[in-house]
Amino acid sequence: MSDKRPVVIDLRFARESVVSALRSAFKDRPVIDMGDPANADRDLTNAEFAVVWKPDQTLFRRATGLKAIFSGGAGVDHILSAYELPDLPIVRFVDRSLTDRMSEWVVWQCLHHLRNGFAYAGQQRNRIWHEIADQPEARDLTLGVMGLGVLGADAVRKLKVMGFDVIGWSRRPKTIAGVETFDATSLDAFLGRTDILVGLLPLTDDTRGIYDRALFSTLRRTGALGGPIFLNAGRGGSQKEAELTECLTDGTLKAASLDVFESEPLDPDSPLWSMPNVIITPHAAAASDVRALFRHVEGQIARAEAGKPLEFVVDRTSGY
Amino acid sequence: MSDKRPVVIDLRFARESVVSALRSAFKDRPVIDMGDPANADRDLTNAEFAVVWKPDQTLFRRATGLKAIFSGGAGVDHILSAYELPDLPIVRFVDRSLTDRMSEWVVWQCLHHLRNGFAYAGQQRNRIWHEIADQPEARDLTLGVMGLGVLGADAVRKLKVMGFDVIGWSRRPKTIAGVETFDATSLDAFLGRTDILVGLLPLTDDTRGIYDRALFSTLRRTGALGGPIFLNAGRGGSQKEAELTECLTDGTLKAASLDVFESEPLDPDSPLWSMPNVIITPHAAAASDVRALFRHVEGQIARAEAGKPLEFVVDRTSGY
Numbered sequence: 001m002s003d004k005r006p007v008v009i010d011l012r013f014a015r016e017s018v019v020s021a022l023r024s025a026f027k028d029r030p031v032i033d034m035g036d037p038a039n040a041d042r043d044l045t046n047a048e049f050a051v052v053w054k055p056d057q058t059l060f061r062r063a064t065g066l067k068a069i070f071s072g073g074a075g076v077d078h079i080l081s082a083y084e085l086p087d088l089p090i091v092r093f094v095d096r097s098l099t100d101r102m103s104e105w106v107v108w109q110c111l112h113h114l115r116n117g118f119a120y121a122g123q124q125r126n127r128i129w130h131e132i133a134d135q136p137e138a139r140d141l142t143l144g145v146m147g148l149g150v151l152g153a154d155a156v157r158k159l160k161v162m163g164f165d166v167i168g169w170s171r172r173p174k175t176i177a178g179v180e181t182f183d184a185t186s187l188d189a190f191l192g193r194t195d196i197l198v199g200l201l202p203l204t205d206d207t208r209g210i211y212d213r214a215l216f217s218t219l220r221r222t223g224a225l226g227g228p229i230f231l232n233a234g235r236g237g238s239q240k241e242a243e244l245t246e247c248l249t250d251g252t253l254k255a256a257s258l259d260v261f262e263s264e265p266l267d268p269d270s271p272l273w274s275m276p277n278v279i280i281t282p283h284a285a286a287a288s289d290v291r292a293l294f295r296h297v298e299g300q301i302a303r304a305e306a307g308k309p310l311e312f313v314v315d316r317t318s319g320y
Numbered sequence: 321m322s323d324k325r326p327v328v329i330d331l332r333f334a335r336e337s338v339v340s341a342l343r344s345a346f347k348d349r350p351v352i353d354m355g356d357p358a359n360a361d362r363d364l365t366n367a368e369f370a371v372v373w374k375p376d377q378t379l380f381r382r383a384t385g386l387k388a389i390f391s392g393g394a395g396v397d398h399i400l401s402a403y404e405l406p407d408l409p410i411v412r413f414v415d416r417s418l419t420d421r422m423s424e425w426v427v428w429q430c431l432h433h434l435r436n437g438f439a440y441a442g443q444q445r446n447r448i449w450h451e452i453a454d455q456p457e458a459r460d461l462t463l464g465v466m467g468l469g470v471l472g473a474d475a476v477r478k479l480k481v482m483g484f485d486v487i488g489w490s491r492r493p494k495t496i497a498g499v500e501t502f503d504a505t506s507l508d509a510f511l512g513r514t515d516i517l518v519g520l521l522p523l524t525d526d527t528r529g530i531y532d533r534a535l536f537s538t539l540r541r542t543g544a545l546g547g548p549i550f551l552n553a554g555r556g557g558s559q560k561e562a563e564l565t566e567c568l569t570d571g572t573l574k575a576a577s578l579d580v581f582e583s584e585p586l587d588p589d590s591p592l593w594s595m596p597n598v599i600i601t602p603h604a605a606a607a608s609d610v611r612a613l614f615r616h617v618e619g620q621i622a623r624a625e626a627g628k629p630l631e632f633v634v635d636r637t638s639g640y
């Protein structure tokens with residue numbers, strides 16, 4: 001064992017996935033796994049790095065020697081919004097696997113809505129052989145992707161390959177080759193062009209509750225699907241769920257695919273579960289692969305030890 | 321009206337789509353639309369071209385002056401297998417729209433199976449919030465595409481962009497950049513590597529009934545999904561449906577997505593309708609857009625009149 005200082009792990013993930021991934025990670029330094037009850041009262045003052053997902057409230061008070069905090073996911077709101085934080089670099093989890101998985105979910109759901117997945121499933125249940133008329137093709141729909149970070153940019157690229165017309169929105173102006181983009185000054189113009197809204201925003205003070213009735217009402221209503229559709233695979237805190245539910249009932253929205261919710265797990269009594277125009281997945285669009293997470297953290301620690309700056313450090317003022 | 325000889329149309333498509341598309345097609349020559357009962361006894365000896373989908377048995381005996389026959393779809397089995405045919409060029413329908421639509425269906429269904437669409441829909445019905453463990457990502461699966469014509473090649477390209485490992489099979493050896501391909505001499509090797517089999521074969525004497533228990537039993541059983549999956553968007557005549565149904569029941573196949581059937585419409589009594597591991601669409605994966613069909617025919621006629629050879633002419637000996 002080296003004389004390196006420990007990395008402390010506090011990941012509220014499926015326990016077995018953490019234990020399994022730790023077997024082959026951080027070979028050159030001690031690991032303090034807070035998921036092991038034996039470590040509950042362990043002295044953490046010597047820990048140099050922390051890898052966390054929804055960490056214990058007391059962690060950062062106890063681990064006073066940290067040099068950096070690594071988020072266990074693409075988002076960092078679970079760290080920023082809930083804790084008194086030391087003034088340390090916070091590093092997002094950016095990973096090919098996470099990105100690919102998110103785009104799988106987004107493309108899957110966009111194709112489901114494009115290709116009348118609900119209607120064909122209903123016909124199958126009723127043994128009805130009927131080709132739905134006026135099937136649009138991908139290029140007939142404009143998909144508006146909100147959030148143009150690593151995840152949004154990858155989704156945009158893959159949706160374009162599938163033939164969709166794609167536009168993008170981010171709070172700050174952003175340029176993506178071959179894609180028309182909008183920013184905070186032009187949100188309504190973006191929404192007015194959008195048939196399927198793909199939500200991939202981080203949760204910040206600016207995006208909390210941004211998906212509300214006013215926003216849904218601004219989406220294009222004259223597109224080839226006969227009504228706008230909403231996908232959210234970003235953060236549930238960005239959606240006003242009561243208004244979303246109303247809009248899905250009164251026709252303001254034609255349909256939705258939701259992977260995230262204001263409160264998770266989604267309440268078993270939520271009306272969303274049984275709505276015929278809603279697909280629900282349990283915050284599973286882009287599960288963090290814990291092995292990939294540890295590889296990413298090891299890579300960033302190696303950079304720091306080689307005197308290079310950390311990558312993917314969160315801007316604490318913008319929250320992402 | 322020009323003095324050009326007529327084009328005869330015999331398309332067993334939705335009537336309104338043909339009538340609507342004819343309004344803006346073949347402006348420079350007479351059209352004889354066999355869907356119009358007034359044309360039932362019309363003299364067809366003067367017709368120069370025919371555009372057909374499952375045409376009347378007598379058409380080619382009556383239209384003795386034809387120079388070429390255009391199929392209304394990507395397949396030509398509906399012409400080749402059922403009629404005494406004059407020795408004329410038969411032209412397949414190749415079209416960007418048809419190709420894009422087919423790839424939409426294929427990618428949609430592959431993502432559905434990759435991302436546990438059946439299981440998550442079941443959990444939603446039961447209001448269960450549970451992330452399914454060990455979710456593979458696209459690159460963990462090998463998709464075997466059978467049929468490497470225009471449709472197969474486009475599907476291969478888009479599946480690869482989504483991250484899938486993709487291999488290809490065609491009867492005659494075929495090269496696609498970046499994709500390992502197999503041919504008639506190596507079918508078993510191809511199947512033994514395949515987790516999801518994507519059927520895009522034309523119906524010929526060689527492919528009739530090719531999808532049978534022996535073939536399904538050769539697919540890889542050790543892949544990340546826990547069992548092989550079968551997609552067919554080619555022709556129903558290529559599948560032995562009784563054996564397919566058995567294989568979906570006894571676990572030889574884990575699941576299937578079927579757009580085509582031995583007999584269409586699918587019998588309301590078919591057990592396939594209600595199988596929990598089967599998705600059925602009514603031969604709608606890549607509906608021919610009739611406007612695009614007529615544009616394609618006009619383009620080919622213009623080529624012929626300019627002294628150039630017709631494109632997409634079927635090889636009568638191979639049947640595609």
